[in-house]
Amino acid sequence: MDTIRIAVVSSNGIDVDLHFGQAKEFIIYEIGKNGLANKLEIRPIPEKTIHPAQEGGRSGGCCFHDDGKIEDMAKTISDCGYLLIEKIGNHPGRLLQREGIYVLEKSGNIEELLGKISQYYIKNKL
Secondary structure (H helix, E strand, O other), X not given: OOOEEEEEOOOOOOEEOOEHHHOOEEEXXXXXXXXXXXXXXXXXXXXXXXXXXXXXXXXXXXXXXXXXXXXXXXXXXXXXXXXXXXXXXXXXXXXXHHOOOEEEEOOEEHHHHHHHHHHHHXXXXX
16 A cells, blocks of 8 residues: 545544535645554645635535635645545535545544544555
């Protein structure tokens, strides 16, 4: 297994708990050949892509479907092969896949989820 990079969306840095349209930043992790996940950095989403519904947090409303904004967000994580997120709409999900970013929709503790992803990749030697 080569190293893989995963962008994670979280409101608190502990849990995967936001929808795509609610994201204000991406936490970037790398899973190494040893199967350990290392936090590399936090990347803010460019200001021009933040939708007004995001300002209210989880109750602030749903996401947007502006292709330009989605593409800007995809560029922010273009070096990542995966996006770990609670929920994403079909349209943004397809656009990210077109950019080579595979979406993993799960909610829960980041460390636990990254551990499961790591185990899967080691087991399947991907």
